[in-house]
Amino acid sequence: MKKKLLSVAAVASVFTLAACGSNDEAVINYKGGEVNKADVQEEAYQKAGAQIAFQQTMNELLEKEYGKKVTDKEVDAEVKKTKDQFPDKEQFNTTLQTAGIKNEKEFEKVLRTQLLLTEAKSAKSKVTDKEIEDRFNQEKVEVKASHILVEKEADAKAIKKQLDDGGDFAKIAKAKSTDTGSATKGGDLGYFTKGKMVEEFENYAFKDGVEGKVSDPIKTQFGYHIIKVTDRKEKKDFTLEKESDRIKKALAEEKAAQVNPNDIYRSLIKKYDVKIENKDFKDAFDLDKQEQQQMQQQMQQQQQQ
Template sequence: MKKLSITARASLLALAIPLLHGCAEPGKATGEGADAAGNVAIVNGKAVPRSRVEVLLQQATRGGQPKTPELEAQVKDEIVLREMFMQEAEKLGLARTADYKAQMELARQSIMIRELFNDYSKKNPVTDEEIKAEYDKAKAQQGGTEYHARHILVEKEADALALIKQIKAGAKFDELAKAHSKDQGSGSNGGDLDWANPNSYVPEFGQALTKLKKGEMTETPVKTEYGYHIIKLEDTREAGFPSLDEVKPRIQQSLAQQKLAKYREDIKAKAKTDYKFSQ
């Protein structure tokens, strides 16, 4: 029989379910030992409440496990075995050790922090309007028309004007790019920038590019923070872009993570402390 596993975060004491399965066949323990009060079992005179099973099942299904009779039976097995092991640990006085108390404090913090963020996410869900706005923004930046361009980047405007004059006189654009362009990445390839959306460039460059027709070159140098550009448009094409339905789950997850990150930073910013974070 295939053994199921419960996510590691579901187990605060890090007991591995696969190690416990040999004690009882899943299915056989279901309902056995349960009483009218809703307890799963009685271990050495102490009741094991059903509520523990529900909590662990909830953790398991939240982590992606489907809720099946087999999983429920295995969770019951673990809950009962945990009670047995806990009673033995308490009998040995392990709950009074410093190491146990330190680990319990860390576990308490982890649970509280997780609940804090879960509570925030429930109260601040990502809306359809936010998803649509993010989709439209990405589509504007990455979709639409793509441009295949070349450019030559030089430091001085006079140098750019001289190169434009040479190109008009018959010099080859790609050869001049290899010889003179400061942009080593594209210069070695004849100034080729490949296909890209104009929004991926600095504004001055992108605006000048969209004004060109296929085969045209800028008549005057285009100044940006990097220097002076001579831009040539090789061709254009319509870029494909996925539908909103295709990318909605990914956008929703990304926005949820961004909201949580901001919430974390807000808490950090308003806290008063003399501690200096390393990052």
């Protein structure tokens, strides 16, 4: 979303020319002629006017709907966070100008729009007490496991027989596991909670009574795993009261990341009864059509691969 806002800001800055001087004022001179403000504005309007009109409308509606929930203090904090990533003010300003943003004041407006959109996403990402409790129960229990990963089922079955015949799990993992990250540690994955591994892996690892046992080959998207759970425990001093706020925030962020901005724009368009007076702008506001076109393009790209 950030890149989109920056590009819009870059084009939108062209329209600010109208605020200073007359439209026939030259912005470029060359031998035998010139380019004036009206020429630039007309070209920009033809190429990006509809998109700018859409974005400007959405920015204003976001402000109307969520403006009271985004404070100047929050915007200032985001500006500072960005500036702190640069060694000096000069490089910060240069980067802004490269992105088409004239100055820090204009950058604040861009960030404010991003924060408004984040607020809108959060409003659509309510977290229930049950979701918090379910996540807490997931995180409360952790297991420690090792695994051997191979590509073919036949290889996995052969390894399982080796282990059943007394083979050393760690040595076989180092020699044959394709998971290079854990293979060097004898297949050890350390402790983990639910939600960290793929579903098929967790279905075995978190079953009661599997500690110390070696699984049959288990197929996942990565290949065939042979799993050995070496420990299972509940975290100490881990209570719902202490963890509730953290879990709620994490769940809200996860949900917000899944929110389609177009769904927010659709609801704003409907609530504020947006009417497009210029027929040339209609496609910019037809979000269903845009999404359908994007889907078709993705399908075509997949077919070409």
